Amino acid sequence: MNTVISSDSEFATLDSLIGYNLKRVYMIFQADFRRTLGKEGLSPRCYSALSLAVQHTDITQSELARELGIERSGLVAIVDELEGLGLLSRVPVPGDRRVQALSPTRKGQKLFAEISRRVSQHEERLLSTLSVEERKGLVSVLKKLRKAYEERE
Amino acid sequence: MNTVISSDSEFATLDSLIGYNLKRVYMIFQADFRRTLGKEGLSPRCYSALSLAVQHTDITQSELARELGIERSGLVAIVDELEGLGLLSRVPVPGDRRVQALSPTRKGQKLFAEISRRVSQHEERLLSTLSVEERKGLVSVLKKLRKAYEERE
């Protein structure tokens, strides 16, 4: 009898990989976020950037990029878009003419407040099958993974 | 005294959003996966497709696309790449000439086995700060979220 490669669980099945499951669930959240805010709504990355700009007024672009975990160069288009929508402004910083501080406009603050409510509903909807403990555990574990990685480098 | 928009926690802070944390952790896993398999290594999506093809021999392209949660059209390039690398073959299915079954080659099975070991190490490395319970809870919750979404539609 010839030996064939066994169909047994020599290897982790795809479904048991955290990375794969993260990807699948991330895609679900991402798509639902867009559906929730609609065709003309803010993209996830613009919402994230606006959120940090509102909650950390006068943050610089470099700081914001680091906070979001993306490159400075990638942030330019995001800030361009938010500024184009009149949601925030680039303002010069006295003392260092290289820096642009990001200041949310009143319109930006108002829109952020409105959108945030819908974002909460979107999360609530997707998480509705989880118990309170499961939700807390999920956030906690995701933050722990982020922190461990950031401390590594 | 004028009322200003309070900096208090009226809204969920960005860091407390599951969607945002999912994105950040997904990016970490994705980048580390690529670093682990190297410049010439399989991409995450090709590894996923090969994994399912190996563990579900003669799966059709449509079935595989559905299993991966992507469009049939998107799978074409993935199968092209895997076939180009000699890791699997499109084989005709008797009885329905529309269908292509995907059959991993011996080389594909061997490479999958080798790579899977490295993928396990990559996951182990990233998850090393989590307890066994936390890991189990994470997979379980991610699967639960996927399942709930898939049952919804």
Next chain:
DNA sequence: TATTGTTATACTCTATAACTATA
């Protein structure tokens, strides 16, 4: 020399719509 913001460019992954050949 180093940093901030910027541009140009390329890469990965995905979706939508239309086509063809089969059924």
Next chain:
DNA sequence: TATAGTTATAGAGTATAACAATA
């Protein structure tokens, strides 16, 4: 009519490498 595979195209998001202005 419906399905499997395919193509063409576009869109979102990211990174890398270079640059000018400023420190």
